[in-house]
Amino acid sequence: MRQYIYAFVVGGIICVIAQVLMDTTKLKPAHILVLFVTLGGVLSALGVYQPLVNIAGAGATIPIPGFGHAMVSGVLEEIEKSGIVGVFSGGLKATAIGLSAAVLFGYIMALLFNPKG
Amino acid sequence: MSGTKKVGKQTVKFTHQPKIISTASIVGPKEGEGPLGRYFDKVLTDNIYGEKSWEKAESKIFKETIELAIQKAGLTEDKIDFLLCGDLLNQTIASNFAVRDFPIPFLGLYGACSTMVEAMVLAAMLVDGGFADYVVAGASSHHDTAERQYRYPTEQGVQRPLTAQWTVTGAGVVTIATEGTGPNITYATIGQVIDLGQKDADNMGSAMAPAATDTIFQHFKDTNHSPDDYDLIITGDLGKLGKKLTQEMLKQKGLDLTGKLEDCGVLIYSDKQDVHSGGSGCGCAATVFSGYLYNQLTNKKYKRIMLVATGALLSPTSSQQGESIPSIAHAIVVENN
Numbered sequence: 001m002r003q004y005i006y007a008f009v010v011g012g013i014i015c016v017i018a019q020v021l022m023d024t025t026k027l028k029p030a031h032i033l034v035l036f037v038t039l040g041g042v043l044s045a046l047g048v049y050q051p052l053v054n055i056a057g058a059g060a061t062i063p064i065p066g067f068g069h070a071m072v073s074g075v076l077e078e079i080e081k082s083g084i085v086g087v088f089s090g091g092l093k094a095t096a097i098g099l100s101a102a103v104l105f106g107y108i109m110a111l112l113f114n115p116k117g
Numbered sequence: 118m119s120g121t122k123k124v125g126k127q128t129v130k131f132t133h134q135p136k137i138i139s140t141a142s143i144v145g146p147k148e149g150e151g152p153l154g155r156y157f158d159k160v161l162t163d164n165i166y167g168e169k170s171w172e173k174a175e176s177k178i179f180k181e182t183i184e185l186a187i188q189k190a191g192l193t194e195d196k197i198d199f200l201l202c203g204d205l206l207n208q209t210i211a212s213n214f215a216v217r218d219f220p221i222p223f224l225g226l227y228g229a230c231s232t233m234v235e236a237m238v239l240a241a242m243l244v245d246g247g248f249a250d251y252v253v254a255g256a257s258s259h260h261d262t263a264e265r266q267y268r269y270p271t272e273q274g275v276q277r278p279l280t281a282q283w284t285v286t287g288a289g290v291v292t293i294a295t296e297g298t299g300p301n302i303t304y305a306t307i308g309q310v311i312d313l314g315q316k317d318a319d320n321m322g323s324a325m326a327p328a329a330t331d332t333i334f335q336h337f338k339d340t341n342h343s344p345d346d347y348d349l350i351i352t353g354d355l356g357k358l359g360k361k362l363t364q365e366m367l368k369q370k371g372l373d374l375t376g377k378l379e380d381c382g383v384l385i386y387s388d389k390q391d392v393h394s395g396g397s398g399c400g401c402a403a404t405v406f407s408g409y410l411y412n413q414l415t416n417k418k419y420k421r422i423m424l425v426a427t428g429a430l431l432s433p434t435s436s437q438q439g440e441s442i443p444s445i446a447h448a449i450v451v452e453n454n
Contacts, residue, residue: 022276026317029275114165115261115272 007059010052014063033064040065044072070094122245125339127332128306135244137451138297139190140407143182145260145286148396148404151386156408157287158185164261164286172210175259179204179215179288186253186290186407190297197221197292198249201240203232204257204399205284206266211257221253229428230325230354231308232256233289233403234447237424238305240293241449255290258398267318267433280320282356282382283392289403291411300414303421304450306336310430312443318429318436322359322382322394325427328444329355330366333425336448337372344377348419351410352446353402353426354382356395381405402426414453421452 018032027035043049049069052060060066074094078086092099124130142157149160159181166174179202187194200219203226204211216223228235236254243249261271263284269275293302311331315324329352337343344350355363360380367374381402382395406424413419425448431440 022278029269 003055003057006056009059010056011059011063014060014065036064037068037071040068041072042068044069045076067095067098070098124304125335127309127335128304128339129238129242130304130340131241131245131302133245133247133295134301134303134454135241135293135295136297136299136301137291137411138294138299139186139292140290140411141182141185141189142289142404142407143178143185143287144400144404144408147260147283147390147392148285148287148385151390153385153405153409156412157404158182158408161286164259171259171261171265172206172214175204175206175211175257175262175286175288176214178259178286179211179255179257179290180218182257182288182290183215183219183253183255186255186292190251190292190294192251192292194219194221197251197253199224199240199243199252201226201236201252201254202256202290203227203236205229205232205263211259211262215257226256228426228445228447229430230258230397230399230401231426231428231445231447232399233406234305234353234424234426234449237291237293237302237449238307238447240291241302241305244293244295250296251292251294253290253292255288256399256403257288258284258286258400258403260284260286260398263398267431267436277393278319279393280317280322280358282321282354282394282397283386284398285354285382285385285396285400285404287400287404289400289405289407291407300411300451300453302449303452304336304340304448306332306339306448308332308335308446308448310443310445312441314441316436316439316441318431318442320358320394321397321429321431321442322354322356323362324442325355325429325444325446326359326362326366328446329359329363329425329427330370332446332448333363333367333374333423334370334372336423344372344374347377347421347423347450349379349410349422350374350377351379351381351405351422351424353380353424353428354395354397355380355427356382356393356397358394359427384409410451414451417453419453421450423448423450 075090078090
């Protein structure tokens with residue numbers, strides 16, 4: 001139960017920050033998307049993001065900074081295993097499931113549904 | 118210039134007073150649910166209108182509106198001398214595809230959301246100059262085609278800021294003639310492109326307000342009319358923010374339009390419809406004029422009105438390159454005699 005609450009609070013705070021940026025700055029949704037992925041990566045490299053994941057679980061991994069975190073931690077892991085080439089392979093390896101699922105489900109939805117306005 | 122029809126710097130006076138003998142308007146469901154819903158000839162049940170794409174739907178709506186305007190004028194296609202149309206899409210495909218089945222000489226126009234008045238002014242000039250007896254003029258826009266081209270595909274579900282406006286789905290078409298019954302077109306003021314450096318494509322009302330201000334001010338200067346000579350001065354799609362700005366800027370220039378100034382984009386939707394700053398798009402001024410305003414004119418509710426359609430002349434490419442938004446406004450005066 002405790003982790004559910006943490007997930008709600010941490011995930012909520014991440015989204016609130018994005019909403020405040022959308023409402024008070026001239027940043028467009030795409031800017032925020034890129035900014036948050038990068039931010040997740042940077043925080044992950046600084047060792048700040050993993051503790052968030054530990055307490056909030058999906059609350060930290062599902063919002064888009066979680067994607068940056070997954071890439072960076074994938075790179076770090078891969079460097080341990082196979083040295084410097086890990087910089088190139090680790091990020092995509094770690095996020096392959098998410099990326100493939102996004103493409104597949106996106107495709108299925110596009111086949112099944114037709115927007116009417 | 119020797120022209121007796123040119124008045125002042127930017128205004129023309131129509132000596133033969135071309136008549137608007139018919140109008141037609143077809144709109145989407147959201148516009149139909151708005152406060153002006155009952156004035157439109159046809160309200161669609163959805164924006165796709167049985168077609169495979171938004172673009173095909175827009176052309177179909179436009180085509181049927183043109184047919185309806187000709188039919189309501191009691192004419193047939195072969196009687197129409199020229200067809201003048203425009204829309205918002207790249208290469209104005211909504212118009213070009215809508216008119217391909219009509220055997221009528223065609224001039225395609227682009228003035229962004231000012232296109233309806235641009236078409237009406239040119240049609241009135243053709244008629245007044247003796248080049249034509251019947252000219253059909255119209256403009257169209259479609260919420261989903263405009264979103265796809267200028268912003269994001271609707272399927273992406275991106276949040277819209279509160280300053281944003283909602284592109285009207287609909288087409289408005291008028292038949293302008295030398296003879297017949299209907300209100301007269303008496304003056305037109307052609308706008309110049311104004312750019313004060315506003316860059317936010319989600320706040321086009323404030324980008325276009327200076328252009329509307331300039332054209333309205335110039336109209337009164339050219340004609341020596343006063344605001345009291347008009348029952349209504351209505352801008353095309355400035356929205357709530359743009360309308361307020363225009364009113365303030367005109368006041369600073371010494372022109373008080375309190376109680377006279379309205380905006381098609383403000384009238385077409387109600388506050389409950391969650392469209393933020395109001396309606397926009399070529400179809401906004403086109404449908405509000407063809408539906409509501411024409412009805413009010415023929416019912417003698419208004420004696421003389423000025424329609425000032427405003428256009429934001431940006432493109433997705435210019436926005437991406439960080440350019441500001443040049444804007445334009447054209448005014449046309451329609452009155453009962």
